[in-house]
Amino acid sequence: MRSWWRVALGTICLLIGLWLVLDPFASMTVLLLSVVVGLALLGLGDLLGQDAGPRGLSTVAGLLWLAAAVAVLAWPGATVSVIAWLTGIVVVLQGAIAVVAGLRGRTPQRVSSVVLGVALLLIGTVALLWPDITIFVVALLLGGWLVVRGVSLLWRGLVRPSPAGAAPAGVGRAGVGPAGAGSTRAARNDQPRPPGRLRRLGTTAVAVLALVVAVLLTGVSAYLHSSKPTPDGFYAAPGSTAGQAPGTLLRTEPFTRDVPSDARAWRILYTTTRDEGITAVASAIVVIGRRAPAGPRPVIAWAHGTTGYAEDCAPSLVAHPFAAGATPALHEVVDNGWVMVATDYIGLGTQGPQPYLIGQGEARSVLDAVRAAHRMRELALADETVVWGHSQGGHAALWTGIIAPRYAPDVDIVGIAALAPASNLPALVSTVDTVTGGSIFASFVVQAYADTYPDVRFDDVVRPAARVQVREMAQRCLSGPEVYVSVVDALLLDKSIFRTDPTTGVIGRRLSANVPSGPIDAPLLIAQGASDTLVLPAAQDEYVQRRCAAGGRVDYRVYAGRDHVGLVAADSPLVPDLLRWTQDRLDGRPARSTCG
Structure with a gap:
């Protein structure tokens, strides 16, 4: 060259x-x-x-x-x-x-x-x-x-490298002889020396x-x-479950991972239903204090926040099950003698798809977990149930309040606490992948809706240059080290993952249909962090205003300086408020409303 x-x-x-x-x-x-x-x-x-x-x-x-x-x-x-x-x-x-x-x-x-x-x-x-x-x-x-x-x-x-040594006058490189001899003419074009040291x-x-x-x-x-956990045989349905009533208890076994020392826990497998009315199975964790008073104990039905979309992202599978879904006040629940029933949702641990931000599927998982826990021989549960949920779980909690009177009238819901709920879905999805790491959550939404609804096509929703990343991100859990690979993905994506405005078209209609806008008879608490950059306070304000305008009663509380996860942290002012509000519901006290 x-x-x-x-x-x-x-x-x-x-x-x-x-x-x-x-x-x-x-x-x-x-x-x-x-x-x-x-x-x-x-x-x-x-x-x-x-x-x-x-x-x-x-x-x-x-x-x-x-x-x-x-x-x-x-x-x-x-x-x-x-x-x-x-x-x-x-x-x-x-x-x-x-x-x-x-x-x-x-x-x-x-x-x-x-x-x-x-x-x-x-x-x-x-x-x-x-x-x-x-x-x-x-x-x-x-x-x-x-x-x-x-x-x-x-x-x-x-x-420019020099020739491999200069020959003395009259001496050719190929041997002794005249410098201009034929053998030495070729030597004038000798290759450079071998690379130096x-x-x-x-x-x-x-x-x-x-x-x-x-x-x-x-x-x-x-x-x-x-490092990825793999669902074991516990999560497989024992034979055919067709025709079994929702909330049928299929399997129980003791559970010890990250359980407080003064508590006992089990993981359970139970039946529930998909949107099509098809029987499915889901898993849950049930926790009670070792010194809980005798007699039937009140139930806290916990709907966890986002842990991922894939089957191996179930809280009952991961290393820290209660931290994974941002469970608040677990020790206080145990100390108060309440029983926590924490569903994994369909598709986490068990066969998918998971109804991620698909309201009725999430809510049925919550309600049927409570039904199944009532069938445990190890426990005596009271009828009174308060539902707590954060983020995705807040969305599930709201939908639980909406469908409970029709789907599970046997479950006595005395209160719904939705903490930073994903309530205003169109507003959430339109901004979620513009915040750092938000495209990870957007990937869960797209994959769940494409897997659940035949009219939502993945390739119609996601732009071509982002499809590989979105499919792979949707298969990773938030609690494992593999999430850092998804963070790299999110940083590399220079614009929205969506091909068109996700609030329009088929997916826009499906998102709107999953906004929890129906009536909720039980007392309702909605808590929001004022510094939340994922579920935006303005979007939550709009949702609450619409619910109030429709004649609903809402106790809406906004916490200054609290972001999405910080709202349910141990030092959050929400925690004592939530515990007092829950005790008031169990005691049958009237609930306040902040609606005008």
Whole structure:
């Protein structure tokens, strides 16, 4: 390659490489464009510079990189998925080529070639295991590689290597004889000297560093994959459940994970129903204090906040079941002698889909958990039940109050406490993916609605460039370390995941249908954090105003300085208010209303 070509190509490689390394969280559009340019540069470097080893292997490597770049440009509608898989595959193939080149080589750099090849094989394999962030991994990989390639090309272009030694006058390099003899004419075009010691050391250092990074990535990937809990046989329905009444208790077993020392707990499996009236099964945790007074005890039906959408995100499965769904005042519930019945919802632990922010499905899970707990031989439960719910669970709590008189008249609901509820769904979904990490919650909504409603098509709702990320985010839980992969996804997404305004069209109509706007006969408390950036106070105000205007009675309380999770934290002023409000409901005292 001519020197000026080396300088030009080396400069471009260096600039693009530094951009990718120093700013890997650039917008998705810029990142994709940079990676495509990087693929093309690597291909040109191999084809023109013959840097990948033997000529044939170098040509193959160059063609692979160029093919990857061309393939991405050929399918603009599937850019993310194409570049994720294609570049991951090319990285694996490039690693294999580097290993072969090293094993076939006879230069001092053959060991570093093999080491680098093994590193690329590992990195490419890890990238393919995480298709939604393959583009990010490849960006860092290409960035580092382009920096090294750029420096190498600039060095060779600016510092022209000298011939491999000057022969004395009258002595040709091929042997003794006249300097102009035929054998020495060819010697005038001798190849440059083999790489110097400094360059060999630099190449080896880069290869070793790449291998260290690859091993670390492989270890992290293995940890993330192994850390996911898997539903065991407890969550499988025992034979056919068709025709069994909702709330039938199917299975119980003691539960000890994170249970207060002064309490006993069980996980239970019970029947419930889907929207189509089809029998389904769900699981729950039931907790009671060891020193609870004798006699039937009041029930707190807890509807947890968002833990994820996939089956392995059930609170009863994860390491910290009560922290996962932001359970408030568990110790106080135990101390007061109340019994907490905490559903996982259909589709968490048990077979999905989960009715995420789909009101009636969530509410039936809550009500049937209470019915099933009443059938436990280990407990004596009173009829009085107060429903608590936070975030997604607040939405479930509101719907529980709406459908209870018709669906479960045998469950005596004496109060509904909805804490930062996802009540105003159109307003929530229209803003949720504009806040940091909000696209993770948006992915749960889209996947749940697409899985539940035949008229909601995933590809109609999600823009093409975000589909891979959204599908993968929807399968990860919020409580496990894998959530950090979703955070990377959320940072890489430079704009809304939605193809069109989600408050319009089919999904907009479905969201509106799941707003908990029906009448609630039981006393209703709605609590909201004034600093909540996920469920916005203004949207909650609007929901409460509409409920009041419809003739409902609402005790609406706003807590200054409290964000979404901080509202239900142990030190929140809501906690003592919630406990007093609950005791008043159990004592039959009149409930106040803040409606005008």
